[in-house]
Amino acid sequence: MHLFIPGPVEVREEVRKELSGEMIGHRSDEFSDLYDEIIPKLKELMQTENKVFISTSSSTGLLESSVVNCVRDRCLNLVNGAFGERWHKITKLNGKNCDKLEKEWSKPIEPKDVEERVKEKSYDTVTLVHNESSTALMNPVEEISKVLPDDVLLLVDTVSSMGGIDIPVDDWGIDVCLFGTQKCLGLPPGLSFLCASEKAITRSQEVTNKGYYFNFDNFIKYDSKSQTPTTPNIPLLYGLNQQLDYILEDEGLEERWNRHEKLGEIARNWAKEYFDIFPTEEYASNTLTAIKNTEDIDVGNLIKELKKDGYLISNGYGKLSEKSFRIGHMAERKPKELKELLVKIEETLNL
Structure with a gap:
């Protein structure tokens, strides 16, 4: 997974x-x-x-x-x-x-x-x-x-x-x-x-x-x-x-910080193209992205369908369960891997 x-x-x-x-x-x-x-x-x-x-x-x-x-x-x-x-x-x-x-x-x-x-x-x-x-x-x-x-x-x-x-x-x-x-x-x-x-x-x-x-x-x-x-x-x-x-x-702290920054940019740019980001953009995280469910999709179903293909994302936390969904892009995640996930979401939602 x-x-x-x-x-x-x-x-x-x-x-x-x-x-x-x-x-x-x-x-x-x-x-x-x-x-x-x-x-x-x-x-x-x-x-x-x-x-x-x-x-x-x-x-x-x-x-x-x-x-x-x-x-x-x-x-x-x-x-x-x-x-x-x-x-x-x-x-x-x-x-x-x-x-x-x-x-x-x-x-x-x-x-x-x-x-x-x-x-x-x-x-x-x-x-x-x-x-x-x-x-x-x-x-x-x-x-x-x-x-x-x-x-x-x-x-x-x-x-x-x-x-x-x-x-x-x-x-x-x-x-x-x-x-x-x-x-x-x-x-x-x-x-x-x-x-x-x-x-x-x-x-x-x-x-x-x-x-x-x-x-x-x-x-x-x-x-x-x-x-x-x-x-x-x-x-x-x-x-x-x-x-x-x-x-x-091996990686180096600055390279690690820069990679997470790049991951954050990729996720936010994608979110703004198809939905919107949940927090004030100036303060958006580089280790995960919360996407505002502006299209009123069935978040639970999206998670279920992605899981069939071997990908796991999160719904919104607590009271935000269906109002947002979250993509973690931390630790050893690479930009290529994140982009593959985003394409899979596009295909699942017919975006």
């Missing part, structure tokens, strides 16, 4: 072979050597000098970890899609005082709105989804970061963008950045990653009732031993190490 969904993604054969490596103990010297190989590569990918932690969870676990550790008094959740809404729900369910700044799902979060809202109340933390995969919209992280006071932490979900889009974590002033394996990294699901600034780590030390599993204290303790707090997916770490070498050395 050719996966053109917003994750999981297809995995290179070389990585699949690497997943069959010898099992080792997660408290062994061999594991620590592997850990010490991986962490600098993750830092290079994220363009950060901050602490980087490996979590034996999905990225959703790190959404929880970030607010549990970093929200001291009150949090502002920025919401313009399903995953921003999920982060707000997670914040509330963890007993944190929080408010929501909400925008229409097709519109970006505006820095001026954030600046005004933060001035109104004493927030110590702001959460933001960089690449809202429910709407294929990229929020202006750097611009939002610039309007926040120095004592307000910025937590950013880069789940569907890190590894496909240029995200200089330190230059943008991101205090916590998180993502997982199964999207732009081009790996199976099973691990997630978080980098935390010194401000975020200091804040965590001031916060109580942080639980155990996602407590920054545990990440820091075991990182000092070149280990993870709990038993990780060791085969996936082998694959991660190999894939990071491929991304950083």
